[in-house]
Amino acid sequence: MMRQYELVERVAAYNPQVNEDLLNRAYVYAMQKHGTQKRASGDPYFSHPLEVAAILTDLKLDDASVVVALLHDTIEDTTATQEEIANLFGPQIATLVEGLTKIQRLDLVSREAQQAENLRKLLLAVADDIRVLLVKLADRLHNMRTIQYVREDKRARIAEETMEIYAPLAGRMGMQSMREELEDLAFRILNPEAYATISNKLQGLRERTGGTVEMITADLEDRLRKSGIQAAIKSRQKRPYSIFAKMQRKSVGFEQLSDIFGFRVLVDSTEDCYRALGIVHTSFRMVPGRFKDYISTPKQNEYRSLHTTIIGPKQQRVELQIRTVEMDRIAEYGIAAHPLYKEGIAGDRDRLMAESRAYAWLRQTVEQIAHGDAPEEFLEHTKLELFQDQVFCFTPKGRLIALPRGATPIDFAYAVHTDVGDTCVGAKVNGQLAPLVQPLQNGDEVEIIRSEAQRPPPAWGSIVATGKARAAIRRATRAHVRRQYAGLGRHTLERAFEKAGKTYSESGFRNVLHRLGHGDLEDALAAVGRGDLKPAIVLRAIYPDYREDRIPPGLAPSEEGWLASNRGLKFRLPADYEMNGASSRSLPIRGLDKDAPVRFAPEGGAVPGDRIVGILVPGEGITIYPIQSPQLSQFDDEPERWVDVRWDVAEDSSERFPARVRVTALNEPGTLAAIAEVVGVADGNIDNLRMLKRDRDFTEMEIDLEVWNLKHLNRIMSDLRAKSVVSSVTRVNG
Incomplete structure (x- = not known):
């Protein structure tokens, strides 16, 4: 020790x-x-x-x-x-x-x-x-x-x-x-x-190559010295993991790798780097496509060097890295080689930000990923930011944007600015329109086409390759859902206050937020929309003397509004209706892209021609039930959740709607075929079928159908009853 x-x-x-x-x-x-x-x-x-x-x-x-x-x-x-x-x-x-x-x-x-x-x-x-x-x-x-x-x-x-x-x-x-x-x-x-296998292969390769490394080193030193360049040549061998990773990435075997042994040429100045490169390329044949200039375009971690591959003695491929001594020190020690550590002021982050691209990247990355994400998302974004084999692209004005391999124009847009990513609707790559999912290549010039009406689709999150883009897309999605529920919560409160004979105002709501455990008005409205905060609690917070009288809902439609479902359907919605003598305004709602998602009751569905009602479901939006559904009885004590709705479906609409029927039929061969034939001839569709009870003579089953309207459903049920193998047909309303 x-x-x-x-x-x-x-x-x-x-x-x-x-x-x-x-x-x-x-x-x-x-x-x-x-x-x-x-x-x-x-x-x-x-x-x-x-x-x-x-x-x-x-x-x-x-x-x-x-x-x-x-x-x-x-x-x-x-x-x-x-x-x-x-x-x-x-x-x-x-x-x-x-x-x-x-x-x-x-x-x-x-x-x-x-x-x-x-x-x-x-x-x-x-x-x-x-x-x-x-x-x-x-x-x-x-x-x-x-x-x-x-x-x-x-x-x-x-x-x-x-x-x-x-x-x-x-x-x-x-x-x-x-x-x-x-x-x-x-x-x-x-x-x-794998580690043991590669280590053994490396040992065998060293024994076979013998003095080849020393011969190449002496040859390079001699050629550079004769040209007036003082250079130190270092040989290096790839480590087992680097070899394994390249074999996996390129899908090649150990024997196919040409850069297991490489050489570093260390010179005194940047000018000598390019002079040495010229001497090497005029003395040996260069392998096409293997030259990279990280001096003029450094990596984000400040790595600078010239890379090239040549055909050396004995027709072997030789990988060379040409750099100055200072570049080599930075390549080995990175940010630890920064002069601020020698000056004793390494905590000066502003100066370090200005002088170190690697630290500037780290600070920006932390700002992008360290706030507001769930722990698992944070870990995912951090890993995305760390694993980056880079490509370099340009904006139309010549700004250089470094991205990971596999990055798309969407990643490019978010790298330019979050607002650019959020409003991206298309892209031109090298002047040509290109798909937003197309991987970018080194040197591409990318122009982003924008629209202020655009909102990033959640599906983009599975396409992008950068943590910044994925985090921004998820934030935008969460903000949109929050706005949906806030709009739903606002209308729910207006309706509840009107029913109670009170005046709703956002200024009054804002004054009692601290008593309700919320610091932001939109958060509180979203909590109401999700069902986490009951309207009655808000009423009592603003009006302490209010006492709720529970009155079963009675619905009497009058003026018409609109309700759009996430199936692309529209229902007419009364603007006002009578509830046991008290006038109350119906709730205007749009689909997923506006206020709240809408779905049909899972047990039995509903079809045009049914009288229907909407029920606000915490965290889900609105569920549409036929008025005769026995499930509605569970909401009798929650009148503020009832929404009066009507269908508005064109007569020639080809949209189908869910309905469920219960059929009791003879238990004999051909029964199911006969039932399916009736539905098919009537242009209905069987979505699902379940056997409920089966004995020696009869089978009871439930069939989920897709039909145009109530008239279509009744015709199918009538045709089924006419079949000799069918004993009874009834509709299931949950």
């Missing part, structure tokens, strides 16, 4: 102004707090925060980050408190340690929900200070290095979380070396057979 002075020496090696007193105090405090605690390996628990601190010294982070690494488990696993740490080490370090502390005693049912809430807390803390993430990644790296000591039933869960969240986070912060190690450690747990 590293001693106190050794830790100070590691930090002093890259930071001569090290605060030795701060490091010493943190070392002693953490060791005392963890005391006799042991890890699963049997080692003293304090060895873990000490190793995390050592990883951060390898990244050359500031004193505060190393101190936080030493203290990161104290609040969660010992008697230490945030206040105590603030008094001893300052409020900034205490805030960082608190950001790394998991949420305890969460009242959440699923493990995914708990995982999501802890991740949300971490990312919100990261958005304030990126050092929280760097310590967390180092913490996860050491835990993965020692995962063999963890109980077997927990290893897969930890490895899966590492692969899905922490390794991609390291990659998005540009910390490629840490990402690759995390992926490999997780891969070894999640797929040990």
